[in-house]
Every structure is written in structure tokens, then in C-alpha cells.
Amino acid sequence: MTLVMNDRDVIDRIFSHIDNKTTDVGESVWREPVENYGSQERFDAEIALLRRLPVPFCPSAALPEKGSFVARTAAGTPLVVVRGDDGIVRAFRNSCRHRGMAVADGTGCTRAFVCPYHSWTYGLDGNLKYIPGADGFPGLDQATHGLVAVTAEERGGLIFVTQEDPVSNGALDAFPEFFQPEQDMFSQTEHLDEANWKLIAETSMEGYHIKSLHNRTFYPYGLDNINVVENFGTNSRIIFPFRRINKLRDIPREERHINGMATYVYQLFPNAHMSMLSSHTQLIILEPISPTETRTVVYRVRNLKADGTPVDLDVAERDAEFVKSSGIEEDREAARAIQVGLATNANSHFTFGHYEKAIVHFHENLDAHLAKLA
Ligand code: FES
Ligand SMILES: [Fe+2]
Structure with missing residues (x-):
């Protein structure tokens, strides 16, 4: 079963989006009640769900x-x-x-x-x-x-x-192979944020904020609101292309490789994602501590070179340091600021639009699963 597009089709699709000033879009708009980001009752239901899914x-x-x-x-x-x-x-x-x-x-x-x-x-x-x-x-x-x-x-x-x-197969409903046995883990870290786990999760599910929030970090290298977004099972994959992907236009289609030209982010329903970066891959698990606190656990695994051996450790570590010290901090800060802002009572709902297709898919699945517990 093919869950998602192959790399060459992805590259074609990104070029088409660049040329036409388009991006992948969803079909529906989602309105999420803001009380779901702070309520103890909702939190308890989500924890119950996390215990009943793989x-x-x-x-x-x-x-x-x-x-x-x-x-x-x-x-x-x-x-x-x-x-x-x-x-x-x-x-x-x-x-x-x-x-x-x-x-x-x-x-x-x-x-x-x-x-x-x-x-x-x-x-x-x-x-x-x-x-x-x-x-x-x-x-x-x-x-x-x-x-x-x-x-x-x-x-x-x-x-x-x-x-x-189990209430369902969760992320296992549809699941690709991620790692080769030769890939080894080189670091594991944890950090705590005063934000609901879903606010942190949502930061990794769209590229509509690249130019605005990551203006000085990811945007100099990455394209704003040009993404390939595919939903499969309860999961999704969001692809964030780098500007340098345009270099592939000079290479015959069958010789093109996506490595180093885009970041693939796989959302594994409900609370994990895999970020495949140039030299390493991160498994990120959001562990809800309370309605307003989340511990993020990050496992980092080295990618393989063309010859099938792991990239050098210092290269993988530099790659990890760049991601950690740049855009990810901005995402965490945004999630924490939204959590603080809930006290304004300005919003009864948050609205996720067509550029936030993977977030809509996430909330649809989350609601459907919580309904099974009720
Ligand atoms: S041996 Fe484990 S609590 Fe006594
Ligand atoms: Fe971000």
C-alpha cells in the first residue's frame, strides 16, 4: 500500500507550487473550542485516550x-x-x-x-x-x-x-517504515513547557507561519507556505521545502534526491511526530503533564549516507543544534504565549483554515476517538 507520494513526485509537486504560487490546501475549516486547551475534564479524557492507543x-x-x-x-x-x-x-x-x-x-x-x-x-x-x-x-x-x-x-x-x-490502532492504522537497523541514537533530551500539548503539536503541522514566526531562523533557508500535506490513516505528513530545492531543476528527474532539500515531518496520531532533517531524524513525543504543561521528549537518530553508513557524529550533532537553537524555540514560545493569552477570553474558538489541513485532520481524529470513550 502506498501511503504517501514518492520523493520524485513530491519534488514535482513542490516545483509546481513554487511556479504557480500555490500550496497544498485542505477542504474544510475547523473551529476548535478554546476551553479544550485548558480544561481538566478534557485533559483527563485525552490521557484516558493516550492509554488506549498504541x-x-x-x-x-x-x-x-x-x-x-x-x-x-x-x-x-x-x-x-x-x-x-x-x-x-x-x-x-x-x-x-x-x-x-x-x-x-x-x-x-x-x-x-x-x-x-x-x-x-x-x-x-x-x-x-x-x-x-x-x-x-x-x-x-x-x-x-x-x-x-x-x-x-x-x-x-x-x-x-x-x-x-485499545480503542483503535491509532498511528498503526497506516504506518511506513522509518528507520534502517544501521541507524543509531545519539542523543535524548527532555524539556518542559507551560502550554497544552496540542498547542505545541499544532506548531509542527503547518508551514503557514514560516515567514512570520521564523523570519530570521527558518525563513532565510525555507519557503513560506509552500508545503506538501498528505493525510494517511489518522496520521499526516507535512513537507517543508528549502529554497535550495530549486537547484534540482537542473538535474534529470530520475536522478533527483530530496535529501537535504526538504524536511519531512510525519505526525503520528495523536501525540508524536518524526522530523526527518538533513543529517538526523527526531522522534518527538509530547507527554501531557497537566492541562497547561507538557514535557517534550526528543530522541535523535543519525541518518545514513549514500553508502549506508551513519553520517559522522559531529555532523548530526551540528544539525541537531541548529534546529534546537533556532526555529523550535520560536514554536515553543508561540505555544506558551497562546496558553497565557487564553486568559484574555477573547476567543471562544480557534479557526484552522485551508493551509492548516493536517491540524484539521488531527482534531477530526481526536474528537472521533474521544467520542468512542464517552
Ligand atoms: S523489594 Fe521492591 S518495594 Fe520491596
Ligand atoms: Fe514553526
């Missing part, structure tokens, strides 16, 4: 070896995800079955999870293997006191976690 947790590259693990909170639930001795990735609630202490912290590689409190010890498959002084727990059935599993799936170079009874 949500990207980390790239496969974050778990390169048997015993590699990542522990962090997803939709308010502390989880640990680990690659087992059999190579299969499993996910568990990060809570000891004795008295609830977290059994894993941060990231690393281990042979077993040993609880720091009293050293109950769990295998990579979650089974409870050892209780010091087991005589003190007569009648305790070790077999039913393993770590509590949640569903983990590895697809296309990403790990998805579904915490509870």
Missing part, C-alpha cells in the same frame, strides 16, 4: 542490545520498556510487586531489574526471579508477582506501547 514510546535504536531499557512516564504512567534475551521488546508498569518502588530508572542495559528497596529481582521478561528472605512471605505465589505487562509492539523502527484496552 503510542510511540521510543525508537528501536534506543534499545540496541538485549537488556537495553528505557524507563519514563507515558500518559502519566511510569513504564519501563526493555529488549529481552530473545530480542523481543516488552513493556511493564515500573512498579515493584512488593511495595511499589520503581525497579528501573532512566536508560541503561541490565541483566535483571533489582528493586532498590529490598532487592526483589525480575528477569527481562518481567518474571519475579528472586525474593531475598523468601521464607518471610509464606504462601506468596512468585508466578503471579511478575512485573505487570502492557502491550509493546516494534514496527518500522519504533516501539509503540498500548497501556489499556
Whole structure:
């Protein structure tokens, strides 16, 4: 199944947009009630939904070896995800079955999870293997006191976690392969913003703001409001071309490569996106903390050169630094400013127009999914 256009068709479409002063447009306008960006009730419903969908947790590259693990909170639930001795990735609630202490912290590689409190010890498959002084727990059935599993799936170079009874396949409805096994992770960072997670998500879904908001950062290199926007399943892909893409006009069509000429941003419904930049790819997960706070977790993976080996580390790091220190800060600032501005009560709704096609698709899907929970 072809989910999205191939690169050469994308290039043709971008040239057509440049020549005709057009861009991809949506068919409908969406009015989103502003109370959805601050209400506790709506927030609780969204968290409930995030627990009932397969949500990207980390790239496969974050778990390169048997015993590699990542522990962090997803939709308010502390989880640990680990690659087992059999190579299969499993996910568990990060809570000891004795008295609830977290059994894993941060990231690393281990042979077993040993609880720091009293050293109950769990295998990579979650089974409870050892209780010091087991005589003190007569009648305790070790077999039913393993770590509590949640569903983990590895697809296309990403790990998805579904915490509870799924309401739909979410991002997995339609899902491309993202990573090659040779691609490795070179950094992971987190930051906190005082903004609703959807305000941050919306900044990555349209190119209508490039000239205005990113006038001195992305705009000198990028084109304003010239985008290819494709919706597939619950997801979408937004392509942001660089000005230098015009150089490809001199190259025969079948020899053209898009690498370095555009940024591909895949929105993975509902709270993750992948940004494919020149030398690296970012998986960005928006973890809602409260109606007005969001923790953004970013995993960065090196892209491959034409010979199939990863780009040099310093090149990938420079690429990451440019993105981090320039336009992304402006997007975060915009989201925070909108959150503050909600107190004006000036707007009952925000209006998303034809240039905001992927945002309309996102809200349509979000509303449809929340309705299934009600
Ligand atoms: S709480 Fe984990 S061993 Fe006691
Ligand atoms: Fe932006």
C-alpha cells in the first residue's frame, strides 16, 4: 500500500507550487473550542485516550542490545520498556510487586531489574526471579508477582506501547517504515513547557507561519507556505521545502534526491511526530503533564549516507543544534504565549483554515476517538 507520494513526485509537486504560487490546501475549516486547551475534564479524557492507543514510546535504536531499557512516564504512567534475551521488546508498569518502588530508572542495559528497596529481582521478561528472605512471605505465589505487562509492539523502527484496552490502532492504522537497523541514537533530551500539548503539536503541522514566526531562523533557508500535506490513516505528513530545492531543476528527474532539500515531518496520531532533517531524524513525543504543561521528549537518530553508513557524529550533532537553537524555540514560545493569552477570553474558538489541513485532520481524529470513550 502506498501511503504517501514518492520523493520524485513530491519534488514535482513542490516545483509546481513554487511556479504557480500555490500550496497544498485542505477542504474544510475547523473551529476548535478554546476551553479544550485548558480544561481538566478534557485533559483527563485525552490521557484516558493516550492509554488506549498504541503510542510511540521510543525508537528501536534506543534499545540496541538485549537488556537495553528505557524507563519514563507515558500518559502519566511510569513504564519501563526493555529488549529481552530473545530480542523481543516488552513493556511493564515500573512498579515493584512488593511495595511499589520503581525497579528501573532512566536508560541503561541490565541483566535483571533489582528493586532498590529490598532487592526483589525480575528477569527481562518481567518474571519475579528472586525474593531475598523468601521464607518471610509464606504462601506468596512468585508466578503471579511478575512485573505487570502492557502491550509493546516494534514496527518500522519504533516501539509503540498500548497501556489499556485499545480503542483503535491509532498511528498503526497506516504506518511506513522509518528507520534502517544501521541507524543509531545519539542523543535524548527532555524539556518542559507551560502550554497544552496540542498547542505545541499544532506548531509542527503547518508551514503557514514560516515567514512570520521564523523570519530570521527558518525563513532565510525555507519557503513560506509552500508545503506538501498528505493525510494517511489518522496520521499526516507535512513537507517543508528549502529554497535550495530549486537547484534540482537542473538535474534529470530520475536522478533527483530530496535529501537535504526538504524536511519531512510525519505526525503520528495523536501525540508524536518524526522530523526527518538533513543529517538526523527526531522522534518527538509530547507527554501531557497537566492541562497547561507538557514535557517534550526528543530522541535523535543519525541518518545514513549514500553508502549506508551513519553520517559522522559531529555532523548530526551540528544539525541537531541548529534546529534546537533556532526555529523550535520560536514554536515553543508561540505555544506558551497562546496558553497565557487564553486568559484574555477573547476567543471562544480557534479557526484552522485551508493551509492548516493536517491540524484539521488531527482534531477530526481526536474528537472521533474521544467520542468512542464517552
Ligand atoms: S518495594 Fe521492591 S523489594 Fe520491596
Ligand atoms: Fe514553526
